[in-house]
Amino acid sequence: MRITMIGAGYVGLVSGACFSDFGHDVTCVDLDQKKIERLERGQIPIYEPGLETLVAENAKAGRLSFTTDLASAVSGADVVFIAVGTPSRRGDGHADLSFVHAAAADIAKALDGFTVIVTKSTVPVGTGDDVERIIAQTRPDADFVVVSNPEFLREGAAIEDFKRPDRIVVGLEDQRARPVMEEVYRPLYLNQSPLMFTGRRTAELIKYAANGFLAMKITFINEMADLCEKAGGDVQAVARGIGLDNRIGSKFLNAGPGYGGSCFPKDTLALVKTGQDFDAPLRLIETTVAVNDHRKRAMGRKVISACGGDVRGKTIGILGLTFKPNTDDMRDAPSIAIIQALRDAGAIVRAYDPEGMEAAKTVLEGVQYAKDAYDAANGADCLVLVTEWNQFRSLDLKRVKQAMTAPVLVDLRNVYRRHEVEAAGLSYVSVGRAQDVAELDTHGVAAQ
Template sequence: MKIAIIGTGYVGLVSAACLASWGHEVVGIDKDAGKIASLRQGIMPIYEPGLEELISQAVGQGLLSFTTSAAPAIAGADIVMIAVGTPPRLRDGEADLSFIYAAAKEIAASLNGFTVVVTKSTVPVGTGDDIERIIARTRPDARFAIASNPEFLRQGSAVADFQAPDRVVIGVDDERAGVLLQELYEPLRLQGIPVMTTQRRTSELIKYAANAFLAVKISYINEMADLCESVGADVRDVALGMGLDRRIGAACLHAGPGYGGSCFPKDTLALLRTSQDHGVSLRIIQESIVANDARKRRMALKVLNALGGNSEGRSVAILGLTFKPETDDMREAASIPLIEALQRVGLHIRAHDPQGMANARSLLNDVEFFDDPYECASGADVVVMMTDWKALKRLDLGRLAQVVRNRVLVDFRHVFDPVEARQHGFSLSTIGVQQEAAPEMTKQAPPVVTRIRHHTPVMQNR
C-alpha cells in the first residue's frame, strides 16, 4: 500500500518506520523544513531505541521518504494517517484540535480516488465526525472514509510496541475502510495479536479510557506508598501482593514521584473535560489528577527532610530528568516541579541525564548540567535518583561516596540496595518504606557558585 503520514513526531515517525519495514511505501509529511532536512540526512529529532536503524534501513530500501509537500503524497495514497499533536489548551485543558483540523483541510484539497483517512492522534470522542465534515465541506466530490486507529506506544519501547502490540484497535463506520485496515494489520493478526474492529467513536474513547485507568493505578499505588511509610509497611511488597492478582496485574504499580510524559497528564485531563461537556461526573479520574499534582509537590518535601530541613547553602544532584528512561522527552516530567520547588527554598541544583539535557535546558533555569553523573554528584549534599536509566542503576556507590559532600541518597525509583547503601555510609530515603533519621550535615559552607556551567549534552547530534 501507499501510505502518507502527516506529522513526524513520536507517533508519526515510529508508525512510518514500522509500516515501511512491512513493505509499504510510506511518506512522512511535516511543515517543519528543518526537521525534514535532518531526517533526510539520517538525523533523528527524538531519541527512541531502535528507531534510527529502522528508518535508515527503510530509506535505503526506497520504502520511506520525507517531504514538506503534502499534496503529491496525499494524492497518491491509499491511506492517509493524521499523527499531529493534540496538546491541552492552556485556558481549559481541553485537547487543542487546531492541528487536526488544519490537516483535514490539507487532506481534502489533495484527495484523488477513494482514500481512507486515519486518525492516529489521540483525540476526543467525535473528532472523526468533525474531520468528516471538514473534508466533505471542502471537497464535496471526494471519495473517502474516516477511521480511528489509536496508538498505544510507550516512549522508550515505541518500536517494539508497534511491531508487537497487545492489540490493534480499528474504529470504522465504513465497511471498505475496515477491510483496508484489516489488510494493513494482517502481519500482526498472523502473529496471534488481536485486531479489534469497532465503531469509530468507541475507538476514540478506548485510548482515553485506557490511559486514564493506568493513571489511576499509578496515583493509587503512590497514595498506598505514603500509607506504607506511616504504618511501617513496604510498598514494594504491597504492590507485588496486589500485582499477582490476575484481576489487577503488576503494570503501573511501581510507586514513584508521579506520572508524566506526553500521554497520561494530557489524556486524563481531556477525558475529564469531555465528561464535563456531556454532564457526566468522572470523580475517580478527577481525584487521580489532583493526587498526581500533589504527589510531585510532596517529593520536594522528602528531599528537604533528607537534608534535615536545612536548605541554606546546600546543593542537590538530580540524576535523571526525563519522565521515564529510554526517552529524551521532558513533557510533564516530575523533575521539573521538583527542581523548581527546591530552587524556591534556596537549594542549588546540579543535574545529569543520559539523553534529556538538551530538552531540559529549554525548560529549566539556573541549573548546572553535567555529562558525567559522578561529576554531577561531586560536592553535593544530597543525591536524588529521579529517573531509573540503566546507566544510572549501575552507579558505583563506593565511587559515589568518595565524591559527595554528604552521604545522603533520596531514591524515588527503588534503584539502590539499602544494605549496600548503608555499607558505604549513605543515609537512604525512598518511597513507601519508613525513613531513616536525617543525618548530621557537614557544617562547612560550600563554595559560592559564581556562574552556571553549560557542559556539552550527551545527545548533541540527535
C-alpha cells in the first residue's frame, strides 16, 4: 500500500520506518527542510535503538522516502497518517491541536480519490470529528474517511512495540476503512496481534485512559515508597508482593523520582481538562498530576537532606538526565526539577548522560557536563543516580568512592543494594526502603 506519514517526529518516523519494513511504500512528510535533508542523508534526529538501521535499510530498498512536498505525497496515497505534535497548550493544559487542524486542511487540498485519513497523534476525544469537518469544509467533493489509530510506543523500545504490539486499536465510523486498515496491519494480524475495532471516539479515549492508568500506577507506588520509608517497609518487596497478583501486574511498579517524557505529563493533563469539559471530573488523574509534580521537587529536597541539609557550595554529581534510559528525550524529565532545586539551594551540579546531554543543554542552565560517570563523581560531595541507564548499574563503587570528596550515593532508582554500597565505603540513600529493614533478594531471602 501507499502510505503517507504527516510528521517525521518520534511517532511518525518510527511508524513510517516500521510500515516500510512490512513492505508498504511509505513517504514521510515534514515541513522542517533541515530535518528532511538530514533524514535523506541517513541522519536520525532522535535517539531510538535500532531506528537508524531500520531507516537506512528501507530507504535503500526504495520503500521509505522523505519530502517536504505534502501535496504530492498525499495525492498518491491510499492511507494518510497524521502524526504531528500535540503539546500541552500554554495556559490551560489542553492538548494543542493546531498542528493537527493545519495538517487536515493541507491534506484536504491534495486528496485525489478515496483516501483513509488516520489520526496517529494522541488527541482528545472528538478530534476525529474535527478533522472530518475540516476536510469536508475544505473539499466538499473529497471521498475520504477519518480513522483513529492511537500509538502505544515506549521510547527506547518503540520498534519492538510496533512490531509486537499488545493490541492495535482502530476507531472508525465508516466501514469502508476497515479492509484498508486490515491491509495496513496485515503482517501483524497474521501473527495474531489483536486488531481491535471500536468507534472513533472510543479509540481516542483508550489512548488517554491507558496513559492515565499507567501514570496513576507509577504515582501509587511512589506514595507507597514514602509510606515504606516512614513505617519501616521495603517498597520493592511491596511492589513484588502486589505485582504477583495477576489483577495488578508487576509493570510500572518501580518507585522513583516521578514520571516524565513526551506522553504521561501532557496526556494526564489533557485528560483532566477533557473530564472538566464534559462535566465528568477525573479526580484520581487530577491527584496523580499534582502528586507527580510534587514528587520531582521532593527528590531535590531528599538529596539536600542526604547532604546534611545544606548543599551551598557543594558539588553534586548527577547520573542520568533523560526521563528514562535508551532515549535522548528531556521533556518533563525529573532531572530538571531536581537540578533546579539543587541549584536554587546553591549547589554546583555536574552531570553525565549517555545520550541526553545535548538536549539537556537547551533546558538546563549552569550545569557542568562530565565525560562519563566517574568524571561526574570526581570531587563530588554527593552522587545522585537519576536515570537507570545500563552503564550505571554496575559501577566500580570503590572507584566512585575514591573519586568523591564526600562518599554519599543517592540512588533514586533503587539500582543498588545497601550492603554492596556500604561495603565500598559509601553512605547510601535509596527510595522507599527504611534504613533498618533487611534487604531481600528476589526470592525473599535476606541478603548477606
